[in-house]
Amino acid sequence: xxxxxxxxxxxxxxxxxxxxxxxxxEIMTERGGVLNLGVEGIMSISALxxxxxxxxxxxxxxxxxxxxxxxxxxxxLHAFVCISCLGNQVVSGLALTIFGVGLxxxxxxxxxxxxxxxxxxFDFPLLSQIPVLGDVFFxxxxxxxxxxxxxxxxxxxxxxxxxxxHVVATGEMPAAAAAAGLRxxxxxxxxxxxxxxxxxxxxxYLSLAYTHLWTNGLSGGRGWIAVALVxxxxxxxxRAVAGAYLFGGVMAFQLRLQAMGTHLPSSLLLMLxxxxxxxxxxxxxxxxxxxxxxxxxxxxxxxxx
Amino acid sequence: xxxxxxxxxxxxxCFRRIKNKKHVHIFLSIRDCRVVKGLALNRMLGYWKLIKxxxxxxxxxxxxxxxxxxxxxxxxMFSLYACGEAPQEKKAEEPAxxxxxxxxxxxxxxxxxxxxxxxxxGDAGYSYAHDLGRKTVDGLDFVTSAFVESVPEGADSxxxxxxxxxxxxxxxxxxxxxxxxPTIKVAKEFPDTKxxxxxxxxxxxxxxxxxGRIYQSRYLTGLVAGAMTKSNKLGYVAxxxxxxxxxGINAFAVGVRQMNPDAEVRVVWTKTWYDPALExxxxxxxxxxxxxxxxxxxxxxxxxxxxxxxxxxxIGYNSDMSSFAxxxxxxxxxxxxxxxxxxxxxxxxxxxxxxxxxxxxxxxxGVVDIAPMGPMVPEDVKNAVMAKRDELRNxxxxxFVGPIKDQNGEIxxxxxxxxxxxxLHDMMWFVEGVVGTVN
Numbered sequence: 001x002x003x004x005x006x007x008x009x010x011x012x013x014x015x016x017x018x019x020x021x022x023x024x025x026e027i028m029t030e031r032g033g034v035l036n037l038g039v040e041g042i043m044s045i046s047a048l049x050x051x052x053x054x055x056x057x058x059x060x061x062x063x064x065x066x067x068x069x070x071x072x073x074x075x076x077l078h079a080f081v082c083i084s085c086l087g088n089q090v091v092s093g094l095a096l097t098i099f100g101v102g103l104x105x106x107x108x109x110x111x112x113x114x115x116x117x118x119x120x121x122f123d124f125p126l127l128s129q130i131p132v133l134g135d136v137f138f139x140x141x142x143x144x145x146x147x148x149x150x151x152x153x154x155x156x157x158x159x160x161x162x163x164x165x166h167v168v169a170t171g172e173m174p175a176a177a178a179a180a181g182l183r184x185x186x187x188x189x190x191x192x193x194x195x196x197x198x199x200x201x202x203x204x205y206l207s208l209a210y211t212h213l214w215t216n217g218l219s220g221g222r223g224w225i226a227v228a229l230v231x232x233x234x235x236x237x238x239r240a241v242a243g244a245y246l247f248g249g250v251m252a253f254q255l256r257l258q259a260m261g262t263h264l265p266s267s268l269l270l271m272l273x274x275x276x277x278x279x280x281x282x283x284x285x286x287x288x289x290x291x292x293x294x295x296x297x298x299x300x301x302x303x304x305x
Numbered sequence: 306x307x308x309x310x311x312x313x314x315x316x317x318x319c320f321r322r323i324k325n326k327k328h329v330h331i332f333l334s335i336r337d338c339r340v341v342k343g344l345a346l347n348r349m350l351g352y353w354k355l356i357k358x359x360x361x362x363x364x365x366x367x368x369x370x371x372x373x374x375x376x377x378x379x380x381x382m383f384s385l386y387a388c389g390e391a392p393q394e395k396k397a398e399e400p401a402x403x404x405x406x407x408x409x410x411x412x413x414x415x416x417x418x419x420x421x422x423x424x425x426x427g428d429a430g431y432s433y434a435h436d437l438g439r440k441t442v443d444g445l446d447f448v449t450s451a452f453v454e455s456v457p458e459g460a461d462s463x464x465x466x467x468x469x470x471x472x473x474x475x476x477x478x479x480x481x482x483x484x485x486x487p488t489i490k491v492a493k494e495f496p497d498t499k500x501x502x503x504x505x506x507x508x509x510x511x512x513x514x515x516x517g518r519i520y521q522s523r524y525l526t527g528l529v530a531g532a533m534t535k536s537n538k539l540g541y542v543a544x545x546x547x548x549x550x551x552x553g554i555n556a557f558a559v560g561v562r563q564m565n566p567d568a569e570v571r572v573v574w575t576k577t578w579y580d581p582a583l584e585x586x587x588x589x590x591x592x593x594x595x596x597x598x599x600x601x602x603x604x605x606x607x608x609x610x611x612x613x614x615x616x617x618x619x620i621g622y623n624s625d626m627s628s629f630a631x632x633x634x635x636x637x638x639x640x641x642x643x644x645x646x647x648x649x650x651x652x653x654x655x656x657x658x659x660x661x662x663x664x665x666x667x668x669x670x671g672v673v674d675i676a677p678m679g680p681m682v683p684e685d686v687k688n689a690v691m692a693k694r695d696e697l698r699n700x701x702x703x704x705f706v707g708p709i710k711d712q713n714g715e716i717x718x719x720x721x722x723x724x725x726x727x728x729l730h731d732m733m734w735f736v737e738g739v740v741g742t743v744n
Contacts, residue, residue, distance in 0.1 A: 259594035
């Protein structure tokens with residue numbers, strides 16, 4: 001039994017990690033009141049940037065940071081269109097996805113099939129000695145360990161720092177935030193751009209740790225899963241982590257069930273994550289939990305004339 | 306009519322009076338309060354700090370801005386469009402010019418061959434293999450060739466194919482299943498142009514469909530894998546349960562069991578042709594289940610990488626994938642379109658090309674083959690596999706020779722018989738020794 005479960009959970013942690021980064025990034029953005037549907041595009045372009053930097057400089061850490069910066073640049077494009085130009089957030093986000101994926105394919109062609117130095121798994125000192133838990137959580141690469149820390153920082157940022165609270169205020173009611181003397185525009189820019197940084201890190205994980213070689217289409221729809229996970233997580237970092245592991249886990253589980261030789265139709269197993277999403281939404285509605293979306297999510301701060 | 310946010314005009318700390326209703330206060334912070342005219346324009350251009358614009362200038366400026374913005378957008382779109390089309394335009398234009406220059410007698414000797422690919426040629430995958438074939442053809446002295454890559458299936462492909470036909474290409478290879486109907490449609494409009502459609506089933510007076518018996522390669526790779534496995538469990542990462550893929554898995558399993566009757570082939574469906582991360586996950590799940598050789602019917606080399614990381618062996622597909630996993634790569638089932646593409650353009654040159662055919666080329670024609678086996682494969686295995694390869698190259702299709710049982714032990718191909726092409730085309734069952742389902 002453990003022989004089956006431990007690799008399953010370890011695979012869950014690995015496939016959940018890019019989702020954690022991307023989902024937290026999207027939560028950051030949406031807490032500021034801006035919907036960013038460009039996650040898929042940002043992830044794929046930053047995966048390419050991470051690969052390219054790591055390939056040319058030989059330093060995966062530089063690639064990791066570069067991917068974050070690329071995410072910031074792309075997110076600031078979205079921020080400029082939505083916040084400064086008052087463009088439609090849905091349209092801008094979709095455009096960003098199409099643009100990002102297309103640009104990645106165009107720029108990525110010369111690198112297809114090449115190897116770049118990336119993050120390799122190592123046993124975390126001491127902690128990897130713990131039975132079961134050590135095998136599941138502490139035999140991965142550096143970016144996975146980092147993803148254990150980020151949600152706590154994230155939680156601390158939103159609950160315990162004034163900047164985090166200001167961002168939440170902007171997402172709830174920009175008018176009130178402005179009346180309180182805050183600068184909602186700057187705060188929204190901050191939310192979108194720093195969210196883009198986190199999404200970019202998710203992209204970097206795909207090309208630096210998940211695989212070490214470049215192929216087009218690396219993001220493979222994970223950006224969209226992240227967007228769905230935000231709702232699944234009710235905009236909370238803890239639930240986001242749980243959701244990311246749940247989605248990653250169900251995917252890993254169905255592949256493993258097939259590998260074990262069970263005779264369940266694989267199409268049915270592939271539906272599992274989506275059935276779970278619907279179930280969670282229905283259950284949370286039944287038990288009276290409101291979906292606590294930021295009140296001003298998706299609406300621009302428009303000057304009333 | 307109000308100021309920014311909740312503070313109304315009279316509360317505005319700058320204490321400026323509004324005389325004209327068209328003037329509106331905007332303040333971003335207490336220090337920065339401005340009186341602005343023409344708010345409609347402000348909103349339209351989406352600028353925060355639009356400062357006084359005289360009434361008369363507004364429409365002119367508005368038009369000017371609109372014009373500039375739309376011109377910039379169009380320029381951007383056009384340049385992107387031009388970028389995407391560049392390879393085709395450049396290469397397709399060239400022969401067209403040559404065509405005008407040379408005398409008609411000489412023209413009859415040259416063959417212009419066009420290729421349409423569904424994915425970029427640089428991905429070591431399916432289109433890459435076709436492009437290697439094109440390069441072989443291009444090396445012939447009587448052929449000029451051009452290709453268009455990353456052409457989406459459907460309406461776009463029809464436009465690209467028609468464009469090629471119009472530019473006077475003699476023969477056009479359309480290499481993806483989804484190009485089938487567009488090819489047939491364009492072929493009707495250009496009866497003098499010859500078309501070759503890969504992997505479909507429709508044909509016409511000037512259209513042939515063609516494909517290769519890649520299962521023969523898979524059978525050989527199965528022999529190698531069966532000899533190399535120690536755990537007697539082999540993993541197969543597969544895309545979609547369609548006859549083409551199932552046939553490959555069956556041929557692989559037959560090969561494996563000939564070398565090792567106790568071995569089993571475990572199949573994991575990914576339900577995608579191309580998702581590197583998912584393919585790698587699928588390979589890992591097979592490795593975790595105890596498989597020590599990973600084969601694939603997927604277009605990315607990710608499963609190879611997973612096998613190498615786990616210290617297992619792997620078998621590639623499409624082209625020689627040894628560069629992706631040098632320590633693990635046993636061999637690959639590969640496409641080698643060069644010889645048959647050469648024969649096809651020669652037939653076009655000589656006027657002996659015939660339409661209305663369904664061609665299913667085999668190892669005898671050289672279209673499918675296996676990559677050189679890795680250094681870890683023992684000599685005796687290499688020799689045994691090469692002996693079988695020689696048989697296949699001599700035209701003896703030894704892959705599916707009865708008795709072949711399905712998963713339930715029922716005999717599907719009787720002893721001594723060979724599978725017919727019809728049986729191969731409709732293969733929707735697994736042979737004995739495969740663990741998995743076909744749905």
